[in-house]
Amino acid sequence: MRVVAKFGGTSLGSGDRIARAADSIEAAVANGHEIAVVASAMGSTTDDLIDDITFEASDADRAEIVSMGERTSVRMVKAALTARGVDATFVEPGDPEWPVVTDEYGEVDVSATRERTEALVSTLDETVPVITGFLAEGPDGAVSTLGRGGSDTTAVMLGSYMDADEVVIVTDVEGVMTGDPHAVEGARNVGEISVDELRNLSFRGAEVVAPSALSYKDEALDVRVVHYQHGDLLTGGTTIEGTFENLIDLRERPLACLTVAGRSIRNESGVFQSLAGALGDAGINIDVAASGLDSITLYVDAEEAGRAENILHQQVIERPEVASVTVDEPLAIIRLTGGELPTQPGVIHEIVDPFAEERIQIHDLVTSATSVAIVVAWSDRERSLELVQDLF
Numbered sequence: 001m002r003v004v005a006k007f008g009g010t011s012l013g014s015g016d017r018i019a020r021a022a023d024s025i026e027a028a029v030a031n032g033h034e035i036a037v038v039a040s041a042m043g044s045t046t047d048d049l050i051d052d053i054t055f056e057a058s059d060a061d062r063a064e065i066v067s068m069g070e071r072t073s074v075r076m077v078k079a080a081l082t083a084r085g086v087d088a089t090f091v092e093p094g095d096p097e098w099p100v101v102t103d104e105y106g107e108v109d110v111s112a113t114r115e116r117t118e119a120l121v122s123t124l125d126e127t128v129p130v131i132t133g134f135l136a137e138g139p140d141g142a143v144s145t146l147g148r149g150g151s152d153t154t155a156v157m158l159g160s161y162m163d164a165d166e167v168v169i170v171t172d173v174e175g176v177m178t179g180d181p182h183a184v185e186g187a188r189n190v191g192e193i194s195v196d197e198l199r200n201l202s203f204r205g206a207e208v209v210a211p212s213a214l215s216y217k218d219e220a221l222d223v224r225v226v227h228y229q230h231g232d233l234l235t236g237g238t239t240i241e242g243t244f245e246n247l248i249d250l251r252e253r254p255l256a257c258l259t260v261a262g263r264s265i266r267n268e269s270g271v272f273q274s275l276a277g278a279l280g281d282a283g284i285n286i287d288v289a290a291s292g293l294d295s296i297t298l299y300v301d302a303e304e305a306g307r308a309e310n311i312l313h314q315q316v317i318e319r320p321e322v323a324s325v326t327v328d329e330p331l332a333i334i335r336l337t338g339g340e341l342p343t344q345p346g347v348i349h350e351i352v353d354p355f356a357e358e359r360i361q362i363h364d365l366v367t368s369a370t371s372v373a374i375v376v377a378w379s380d381r382e383r384s385l386e387l388v389q390d391l392f
């Protein structure tokens with residue numbers, strides 16, 4: 001197998017951990033696998049270097065300073081491999097075989113990076129390249145970075161361009177867990193998780209794999225997360241399934257919008273629970289939920305509008321915090337996910353501007369970490385879909 005093994009800062013946080021990393025690489029090489037290593041800066045080195053730049057420094061100088069974290073760790077890992085009799089070389093920006101290059105806008109130059117990565121692949125049967133994660137080389141040869149957590153991006157991108165069988169992300173948790181094991185008790189490994197599920201989590205704190213890295217995952221490339229204590233690079237951990245998708249979807253059937261208003265909603269606990277629970281007990285699925293200052297809006301299939309209205313009206317009668325319920329229909333919902341949605345400032349403005357120009361009323365705009373849902377009148381659905389498709 002051809003494997004890209006990425007060691008995060010935590011898995012290289014001390015000499016002992018580096019030795020452990022080298023042991024696992026040595027074992028994989030001894031079993032006949034081609035291994036390329038991507039290394040992050042040891043422990044919290046990157047944070048420490050950034051904190052220490054307390055003076056005025058240009059972006060170029062900052063990148064040079066910060067790059068020393070990864071430049072040091074590749075030397076450490078290379079040395080530990082050499083000491084075990086494994087043929088290894090470290091690769092950093094400035095080297096002739098350095099693969100990751102960016103264009104004048106700081107974006108990865110895909111064709112140049114692919115070409116250089118292919119050259120690196122031809123050496124994998126003889127040596128283990130230990131590549132600095134997180135770093136890139138600009139068109140002028142100067143070092144730049146791929147952004148915080150960028151080593152995951154280096155690893156998945158190189159895995160894809162190397163036609164690797166697998167990218168293994170080695171970190172300080174057993175994989176993607178049911179919750180942050182450093183914060184909750186009894187967290188368990190989820191075993192498997194889809195790219196989209198993980199992107200939603202990783203944009204909001206679970207940085208097991210940086211979200212930008214997952215954009216490079218294709219169907220043919222397996223990505224797995226393992227604990228550095230596991231010792232075996234080739235088994236265990238959490239498998240990340242599927243591929244990164246750009247999706248624009250218009251719900252085929254109309255929705256009804258039920259709005260419950262009440263001034264005390266935001267001060268009382270359990271209001272949302274009792275409204276959603278009452279619909280749930282009746283087998284009515286809530287497609288989207290939105291909340292205002294003094295209201296909660298729940299979208300359900302239009303065919304369920306009458307039943308849902310009666311159920312919520314019963315809640316209005318029973319709960320003093322809610323004053324009244326009303327229904328609006330038929331409505332359409334367009335969902336979009338993927339692309340640069342979560343990272344591009346101003347993207348919402350770009351999405352809604354054409355609606356304003358066309359005088360199409362947006363009933364609701366609901367966003368998550370990785371998606372946007374736009375609710376419009378059912379009669380506006382086709383034009384709205386065209387507007388969104390024109391954008392992406």
Ligand SMILES: Nc1ncnc2c1ncn2[C@@H]1O[C@H](COP(=O)(O)OP(=O)(O)O)[C@@H](O)[C@H]1O
Nearest residue numbers: 008009010171173176177179180182206207208
């Ligand atoms: N649901 C979750 N599953 C696993 N880890 C999680 C989760 N939520 C948050 N985390 C945190 O993500 C961290 C791993 O990311 P990071 O510190 O960036 O690792 P590395 O330095 O190896 O890249 C874990 O130490 C853990 O505290």
Ligand SMILES: N[C@@H](CC(=O)OP(=O)(O)O)C(=O)O
Nearest residue numbers: 008009040046148149150151
């Ligand atoms: N060292 C860089 C890149 C990185 O990906 O680190 P880690 O793999 O430890 O999250 C950073 O801290 O941003």
